[in-house]
Amino acid sequence: MTTTTGTYRPIPIGELLEMLRNDGFQITPDSYRRVFAVVNTFFPDGLPVDAADQPIESARQELCQLLGPVLVRNETEQERFAKQFHQLVIERATAPPQPPYHLLLRHPQPGKGALFRSFYCC
Amino acid sequence: MAIDFNFSSAELETFRPEAQRTEYVVDPALYNAVRVAILLQQPLLLTGEPGTGKTRLAEKLADDLSQRPDSDFLNRPLVFHTKTTSTFTDLFYTYDALGHFQAAHFDEGNQLPPTPGGSLTKPIDNLLSKQKKEVPQASAYIQLQALGQAILLSNAEALADYNRREQSYLPMSSVPTDRPRSTVVLIDEVDKAPRDFANDLLNELDRFEFCVREDRNQTYCRGLGKVIVILTSNSEKNLPDAFLRRCIFYHIEFPEKQLLDIVVGQLFTNSPEYKAKKAQIDERLKEYIGVFMAMRNSNPKKQPATAELISWIYFLREQLINNVPYNSIDKTIRRAGNSILAKHKDDLLALNNALTE
Structure with missing residues (x-):
């Protein structure tokens, strides 16, 4: 889930790594460790956003360039990573915040009252 | 008729490769890859076409790090040139x-x-x-090699012991051993070595430790000094996955035109002519780079890279400074220039044919 706090937006690391894994990247527990180490060092507050709540382009680019070398293993993956990364970050920036459906025991469809109903059903 | 080579000292001076050297311009993406490698203390594996500056990055990094205040970095990288017969111990000692x-x-x-x-x-x-x-x-027949030297230099205790034993190994060529140091190690063209070379290195690169079997199993491990490892590969052979997993990977693309302008422009920035005719030279430089890009994009058997571009522009610097359009340059000079760009006889033939058309 992506919400904004102040002038920063949380980085969707879990989604990114899952997306990459589905795309054939070799994502290991060590990948998570390395990615968290990079993010905690260089972007501890998240991805900075501008007045329009959009990630600042230079920061987005820098984060992509920092995470790419950790996760890719060849030239083709390097290209694919950049595309996947930007696609995800831009999508998250334009999409409205979503409730954490994946944390619920049941998975209701988005709709009026669906979220609360699922809590009562559990 | 016998011809003697009789160059003037000025000519010989010009032939020195250092004379053609430009300040290495680091692409932001490469800079960020280096930051990550330093943060995670993992080797940085660089791939890319020959001539895109993989090897020179290590020189630039060592030089820059050594110039920081209170830096303990050696001002040049310790280099290991991988051979087809290299084994992993060669990286530490011979x-x-x-x-x-x-x-x-x-x-x-x-x-x-x-x-x-x-x-x-x-x-x-x-x-x-x-x-x-x-x-x-x-021990009198053992010589520490790049990574072995780096590990020894990083460890104050081991270095003191080494000096106390009156440097019992063969001397490390021009590496100062007076005090502990951090170093940049360049392992050049790692893909040249047999596949086992990379596999055997896995543990050593994780722990930065090695043992000299012939010297009563003397063990050396990294001390407080930093060891930054840069590996280069021309991707002639695939490296094992387990090895790649331990590396920070970056593929150096051929630079975009904007970066090329900066790289090549540096050949002239210090010349008095450039200061006087900056706009004119910049404009002409763009034309020459355009000619180069056209050649590069004409699908040659071997594409020229940044190193060839720099040498070619340097060769044509007089024409550039005198604002001579490329097509007006004497054909003999252009033909000589072609031999810098072409790395295959068919490419050279195509370029020279284009001159006569």
Whole structure:
């Protein structure tokens, strides 16, 4: 889930790594460790956003360039990573915040009252 | 007719590769890859076309790091040139077993190897007579190599011990051992080595530790100094996955035109002519780079890279400064320039044919 706090937006690391894994990247527990180490060092507050709540382009680019070398293993993956990364970050920036459906025991469809109903059903 | 090579010293000076060197311009993406490698203390594996500056990055990094205030970095990288026969121990040290054997059995007492007509049993006699003599220490035939030197230099205690033993190994060529240092290690063209080379390195690169078997299993491990490892590969061979997993990977693309302008422009920034005719030279430079890009994009058998571009522009610098359009340059000079760009005879032929059309 992506919400904004102040002038920063949380980085969707879990989604990114899952997306990459589905795309054939070799994502290991060590990948998570390395990615968290990079993010905690260089972007501890998240991805900075501008007045329009959009990630600042230079920061987005820098984060992509920092995470790419950790996760890719060849030239083709390097290209694919950049595309996947930007696609995800831009999508998250334009999409409205979503409730954490994946944390619920049941998975209701988005709709009026669906979220609360699922809590009562559990 | 016999021709003697008789160059003036000024000409020879121009031929020196250093004279053509430009300040290395680091692409932001490459800069960020280096930051990550330093943060995670993992080797940085660089791939890319030959001539895109993989090797020079190590020089630039060592130089820049050594210039920081209170830096303990050596101002040049410790380089290991990988060979097709390299084994992982070569990266740490080499042991001259043959030299040691010869010294132990043949050198002492000036015994000569058998000569034609001489006694064939003499070497055997020598061997027998040496049995009671002292055998030279193996350490005198050991020489630390790039990564071994870096690990030794990073560890104050090991370095003190090394100096106390009066540098018992063969001398490390021009590496100062007066105090502990952090270093940049360049392992060049790692893909040249057999596949086992990379596999054998896995543990050593994780722990930065090695053992000199021939020196009574003397073990060295990294101390407080930093060791930044840069590996380059021309991707001639695939590296094992387990090895890649331990590396920070970056593929250096051929630079975009904007970066090329900066890289090549540096050839002239210090010249007085450039200061006087900056706009004019910049404009002409763009035309020349355009010619280069057209050649690069014409699908040659071997595309010229940044290194070729720099050499080519440097070769044409006089015409550039004098604002000569590329097509007005004397054909002989253009033909000579083509030989810098073309790396295959068909490419050279195509370029030279284009001149005559």
